[in-house]
Amino acid sequence: MIRTLALRHTWRDGPTLAYPDLQCPSGQTLLLRGPSGSGKSTWLALLAGLLTPTDGLLEVAGVQPALLKQSQRDHWRARQIGFLPQRGLLSAALSVHDNLQLVAYASREALDRSHFQHLIDTLGLGDLLQRRIHQLSTGQALRVALARALLRRPAVLLADEPTASLDDEHAAQAMNLIREQAQASAATLVVATHDQRAVQALPGARTLWLAKAAP
Amino acid sequence: MNTLSLSWRYLWSRPLATVLNLLLLTLGVTAMAFVLSAREQITHSFERDLSGIDAVIGAKGSPIQLIMSGVFHLDVPPGNIRLADLETLRQHPQVARIIPLSLGDNLGGYRIVGTTPDYVALYGAELAQGQLWQQPMQAVLGAHVATSTGLGLGQRFVGVHGLDPRGKAHDLHPYTITGILAPCRCVLDRLVLTATESVWLVHDDLHGMAQMSPEERASIEAEREVTMALISYHSPLAAVTFPRFVNTQTNMQAAAPALELTRLLTLLGAGTQVLQGFGLTLLLMAALSIFVALWAAVRERETDLAMLRMLGTPARRLVALLLTEALALALLALLLGLLLAQALLAAMAGWLPAGSTTLLQAWRWSPVLLWVPFTALLLAALAAALPAWRVQRLDVMSLLNRN
Numbered sequence: 250m251i252r253t254l255a256l257r258h259t260w261r262d263g264p265t266l267a268y269p270d271l272q273c274p275s276g277q278t279l280l281l282r283g284p285s286g287s288g289k290s291t292w293l294a295l296l297a298g299l300l301t302p303t304d305g306l307l308e309v310a311g312v313q314p315a316l317l318k319q320s321q322r323d324h325w326r327a328r329q330i331g332f333l334p335q336r337g338l339l340s341a342a343l344s345v346h347d348n349l350q351l352v353a354y355a356s357r358e359a360l361d362r363s364h365f366q367h368l369i370d371t372l373g374l375g376d377l378l379q380r381r382i383h384q385l386s387t388g389q390a391l392r393v394a395l396a397r398a399l400l401r402r403p404a405v406l407l408a409d410e411p412t413a414s415l416d417d418e419h420a421a422q423a424m425n426l427i428r429e430q431a432q433a434s435a436a437t438l439v440v441a442t443h444d445q446r447a448v449q450a451l452p453g454a455r456t457l458w459l460a461k462a463a464p
Numbered sequence: 465m466n467t468l469s470l471s472w473r474y475l476w477s478r479p480l481a482t483v484l485n486l487l488l489l490t491l492g493v494t495a496m497a498f499v500l501s502a503r504e505q506i507t508h509s510f511e512r513d514l515s516g517i518d519a520v521i522g523a524k525g526s527p528i529q530l531i532m533s534g535v536f537h538l539d540v541p542p543g544n545i546r547l548a549d550l551e552t553l554r555q556h557p558q559v560a561r562i563i564p565l566s567l568g569d570n571l572g573g574y575r576i577v578g579t580t581p582d583y584v585a586l587y588g589a590e591l592a593q594g595q596l597w598q599q600p601m602q603a604v605l606g607a608h609v610a611t612s613t614g615l616g617l618g619q620r621f622v623g624v625h626g627l628d629p630r631g632k633a634h635d636l637h638p639y640t641i642t643g644i645l646a647p648c649r650c651v652l653d654r655l656v657l658t659a660t661e662s663v664w665l666v667h668d669d670l671h672g673m674a675q676m677s678p679e680e681r682a683s684i685e686a687e688r689e690v691t692m693a694l695i696s697y698h699s700p701l702a703a704v705t706f707p708r709f710v711n712t713q714t715n716m717q718a719a720a721p722a723l724e725l726t727r728l729l730t731l732l733g734a735g736t737q738v739l740q741g742f743g744l745t746l747l748l749m750a751a752l753s754i755f756v757a758l759w760a761a762v763r764e765r766e767t768d769l770a771m772l773r774m775l776g777t778p779a780r781r782l783v784a785l786l787l788t789e790a791l792a793l794a795l796l797a798l799l800l801g802l803l804l805a806q807a808l809l810a811a812m813a814g815w816l817p818a819g820s821t822t823l824l825q826a827w828r829w830s831p832v833l834l835w836v837p838f839t840a841l842l843l844a845a846l847a848a849a850l851p852a853w854r855v856q857r858l859d860v861m862s863l864l865n866r867n
Contacts (some may be wrong), residue, residue, distance in 0.1 A: 356775070
């Protein structure tokens with residue numbers, strides 16, 4: 250499902266990040282761990298096709314995003330990658346409903362109505378659709394962001410430090426929710442974290458350790 | 465959701481900044497549209513009123529004053545000329561047509577002009593109702609005068625002495641309306657036309673002619689005057705020699721309208737250029753303001769934009785999103801600005817004295833106004849260009865991580 254081989258990325262005027270090889274079957278959960286500066290975000294960006302690797306092979310669901318044209322890569326990302334950033338990152342200018350509709354805007358494809366309704370029901374968002382983002386609690390915002398990430402039934406769900414700003418109770422709830430929804434969507438879950446609570450919430454997960462890049 | 469609806473929502477997510485930018489841009493559009501329209505209408509009106517007139521003959525004085533009073537009826541005439549002198553000019557081989565004009569009275573600020581039917585023919589004007597005057601003290605109203613005064617066929621009115629509507633009324637000599645002209649979009653629209661003899665008759669009594677002896681009356685008859693005359697040449701070559709002949713060989717003055725109009729429009733042009741520059745400055749300020757607003761919006765919305773990229777939105781659609789935001793603002797300002805400019809023109813037309821009201825008219829489209837949307841949309845697009853360039857270079861992952 251996710252396969253990397255001798256994957257490297259060199260930033261202009263920056264360090265070269267060399268990643269360990271990986272073969273992660275579809276539906277598995279992967280923990281991406283390592284100290285700050287080890288290239289976790291760069292690895293996620295490479296996986297999402299936002300960056301192209303300097304060297305090596307990266308394959309996601311049988312596709313090498315680096316070989317796609319820019320426009321194809323954007324379209325591929327819209328369909329195959331779900332992304333759950335820290336604190337949800339929802340647009341404060343829009344309502345909950347419009348934040349979810351951004352997924353359709355991004356891919357220029359209408360949403361599957363039944364799947365949309367299923368996620369709304371499952372994540373308990375029915376009463377929140379017309380609310381503005383500042384009217385949501387942290388937990389509600391996370392559920393909206395999770396629904397947005399799963400609307401396209403992605404092959405891979407990337408969660409970047411999902412528990413960073415949460416207290417213990419909410420962190421546990423968030424990780425349970427993310428794990429359950431990824432399983433329900435049959436998506437490969439990749440969690441980039443250095444939070445021990447997130448690690449403990451995913452006991453059977455495979456871990457990819459990244460070392461700090463040499464200066 | 466499409467780019468237009470999304471940009472609209474983003475635009476109104478900052479209502480204060482949006483309203484201020486809209487106001488600034490609207491003011492710029494209004495100023496520019498107003499100046500362009502007013503200049504175009506005044507120039508066009510002057511050129512139209514001058515067509516077919518090669519020279520204006522009148523008393524010696526300022527040639528511009530002669531043109532302004534004789535052709536456009538916007539100024540007081542410099543004096544009178546003797547009818548006999550004019551008849552001498554009629555015999556001149558270079559003169560094809562002479563139309564005498566006698567001014568002196570007004571109807572509610574609209575000038576009463578004693579003339580011949582040739583004056584109506586000069587502009588190709590047609591009667592909407594009735595017929596031309598057949599004898600003295602019959603009058604034909606211009607279309608605008610008829611509308612403005614509400615007078616109709618067969619009704620009577622008295623002229624007021626001078627060109628000021630508050631002057632003394634000639635109560636003893638009422639005019640009867642025999643005709644109303646169809647709108648000609650020329651100076652005739654705002655004139656009351658009658659026979660030259662009507663003007664003489666009204667003023668003879670004013671000067672107490674009834675009490676004069678037959679000799680004195682005969683003397684006045686022999687010394688009849690008109691205010692000025694409009695002349696058409698047989699050949700354009702006369703433009704070189706005829707004015708010189710009149711100015712040096714007679715005690716009258718010949719003014720060449722084309723020459724004087726050029727001088728007048730140069731003077732007018734300096735004023736309108738200042739106003740136009742002011743309008744353009746407002747537009748540039750508005751563009752700068754939009755640029756600052758969009759730049760700030762990109763900064764504020766960096767994470768939104770990064771998230772949109774992450775969701776699969778191509779960078780060029782984000783550029784389109786910003787451009788749409790700027791252009792939507794510009795289009796809204798265009799609509800408001802063009803409407804405001806028309807309202808301003810209508811207000812100006814209302815404020816102008818009665819005799820000059822047809823110089824400016826609202827709701828008249830002119831191709832020169834195409835410059836307004838062109839300039840406003842170009843400036844809006846330019847204002848969006850730098851923020852759009854920045855959007856294309858967003859470092860998506862660091863922005864998403866930063867927050």
